[in-house]
Amino acid sequence: MKVAFATQDQQRVDAHFGWAKQLAVYDVQPDGYRFVQNFEFGEDLAEDGDEDKLAPKLAAIADCAIVYVAAIGGSAAARVVAAKVHPVKVNTPEPILDILDKLQAVLKGTPPPWLRKALLKGQEKSFDFEDEGARP
Numbered sequence: 001m002k003v004a005f006a007t008q009d010q011q012r013v014d015a016h017f018g019w020a021k022q023l024a025v026y027d028v029q030p031d032g033y034r035f036v037q038n039f040e041f042g043e044d045l046a047e048d049g050d051e052d053k054l055a056p057k058l059a060a061i062a063d064c065a066i067v068y069v070a071a072i073g074g075s076a077a078a079r080v081v082a083a084k085v086h087p088v089k090v091n092t093p094e095p096i097l098d099i100l101d102k103l104q105a106v107l108k109g110t111p112p113p114w115l116r117k118a119l120l121k122g123q124e125k126s127f128d129f130e131d132e133g134a135r136p
Contacts, residue, residue: 001027001028001029001066001107001118001119001121002026002028002036002063002064002065003026003027003028003065003066003067003100004023004024004061004066004067004085005023005024005025005026005068005096005099006022006023006070007020007022007024007096008020008022010024010038010096011095012093012094012096013068013069013090013093013094013096014070014093015069015070016070016072016073017054017057017067017069017071017072017076017080018053018054018057018072018073020057020069021041022039022040022041023038023041023057023060023061023067024037024039024096025038025061025064026096026100028100028103028104029104029107030104030107030108033100033103033104039056039057039060041053054079058079058080058083061080061083061085062083062085063121065086065118065121066085066086066087066118067086067087067088068089068096069087069088069089070089070090070093071089072087072089086114107119
């Protein structure tokens with residue numbers, strides 16, 4: 001599962017989604033995680049109401065299941081959810097590696113329903129007719 005982090009320093013989740021200078025993307029599995037890519041964005045990000053600044057960020061997280069942010073505006077949150085990405089707000093700047101460790105531990109156990117749903121992102125839905133007693 002790919003997870004994105006809104007960051008200013010590539011170390012902590014410390015950025016508002018719309019104003020983030022960077023989005024760091026990691027692949028997280030129960031047995032570990034690995035850095036995938038860092039997306040960098042320009043300096044002119046602080047203009048509220050500039051929806052165009054969201055397009056490259058939404059494209060960057062398109063194949064992610066979760067995006068961690070320090071804050072996110074209502075319209076941006078709606079667009080993130082519409083892209084089937086689950087936004088998670090942290091209350092204080094938190095180290096990315098700490099979040100990755102926690103996520104990995106949760107994946108080893110029984111993830112909560114919202115995380116189980118996020119894990120299915122990008123997988124084809126399959127239906128086994130035999131399980132339902134249907135005849136082919």
